Amino acid sequence: RGRELAENEGFMNMVDALHYALWLWEQNDRRKLAEHLAATYGRNEVFWQTAQAISEVLPEGDKEKQLLQGFLSGRKTWSEVSPKQKGLFG
Numbered sequence: 001r002g003r004e005l006a007e008n009e010g011f012m013n014m015v016d017a018l019h020y021a022l023w024l025w026e027q028n029d030r031r032k033l034a035e036h037l038a039a040t041y042g043r044n045e046v047f048w049q050t051a052q053a054i055s056e057v058l059p060e061g062d063k064e065k066q067l068l069q070g071f072l073s074g075r076k077t078w079s080e081v082s083p084k085q086k087g088l089f090g
Contacts, residue, residue, distance in 0.1 A: 014050060015050075017040040017047070022067045022071055025070060054068060055072060
């Protein structure tokens with residue numbers, strides 16, 4: 001689903017944004033992930049609580065659970081990865 005969202009760049013809701021973030025995490029594209037979080041829900045505590053809650057209900061060994069756990073473990077570092085700075089007109 002993340003690839004589909006990447007092609008459309010349309011985030012209808014928080015779950016779409018989370019799916020895309022997990023896809024970027026899986027692709028190891030930390031710069032785009034930091035940009036995505038800065039532009040969407042990265043500063044929203046409910047986003048992180050939702051990701052944590054989903055992770056907790058998935059069964060052990062589930063691929064999505066593993067992605068979520070890795071993504072959540074790096075939460076503090078996302079503020080350290082600076083998204084591309086935009087100039088005054090772009």
